[in-house]
Amino acid sequence: MSEFLIVIGMALGVLVLLVLYRVVFGPGVYNRIAAISAIGTKTLIMLLIMGFVFRRVDMFVDISMVYALLNFIGCLAVAKYLEMER
Amino acid sequence: MIRSSDDIIIGTVARVMIPFIQLFALYVIMHGHHSPGGGFQGGVILGASLVLLLITHGIDETKRLVSEKGIAIFGSAGLLIYSGIGLICLILLGNYLDYSRLYILLHVVPAKARSLGILGIETGVGFTVMAVMYSIFLDISTGGELPEDEEE
Numbered sequence: 425m426s427e428f429l430i431v432i433g434m435a436l437g438v439l440v441l442l443v444l445y446r447v448v449f450g451p452g453v454y455n456r457i458a459a460i461s462a463i464g465t466k467t468l469i470m471l472l473i474m475g476f477v478f479r480r481v482d483m484f485v486d487i488s489m490v491y492a493l494l495n496f497i498g499c500l501a502v503a504k505y506l507e508m509e510r
Numbered sequence: 511m512i513r514s515s516d517d518i519i520i521g522t523v524a525r526v527m528i529p530f531i532q533l534f535a536l537y538v539i540m541h542g543h544h545s546p547g548g549g550f551q552g553g554v555i556l557g558a559s560l561v562l563l564l565i566t567h568g569i570d571e572t573k574r575l576v577s578e579k580g581i582a583i584f585g586s587a588g589l590l591i592y593s594g595i596g597l598i599c600l601i602l603l604g605n606y607l608d609y610s611r612l613y614i615l616l617h618v619v620p621a622k623a624r625s626l627g628i629l630g631i632e633t634g635v636g637f638t639v640m641a642v643m644y645s646i647f648l649d650i651s652t653g654g655e656l657p658e659d660e661e662e
Binding site for chain 1: 512520531534538545546547551555558561562565566
């Protein structure tokens, strides 16, 4: 079971690299915001997988909730900044 | 200057989420010794909830709810809790922040007094971190200009 979860985590890591291309070369700033948000979501799932591998899910659920919260607020703050620039 | 958002989805989601964020922050502060977290992390989450309020509802509405003077008093109260508990331990012939001496006041075994003392310290740290985070964000977002209604 643990190997299965580790393989899934590595696959998610490869997917993060694919989305990172959109962050670096993506046309326009809105694509970049969406890509950063997607990376945050993948990181959250990887944190939960780490929790299952280490058998400490109760701790990692707290961390991942805070991560999702800060990801949401950061995304909103960047969007607000762009609205003010206009 | 951050104005209130016109989008109804953002405003409603923020209004629903902010109480749950603050409840989660209190959980992080209270359970700092069982799970990751503690005073600083809980204070940061509390401050993040205020920042979310400021982003979505604008500066005027946020200042009506959480005034600058009130948040300064709140942060100072957190510092007072921290140093006060440390000083009480000093008065009770212990070292500074030696919580086990608090058993004289609390009438519990020293181990329990140690746990309660740490909880008090974490509460003070959480207050101060929340207040300072909100204050810094408010100062940055106003760009250093003083509004007229604060002059009187």
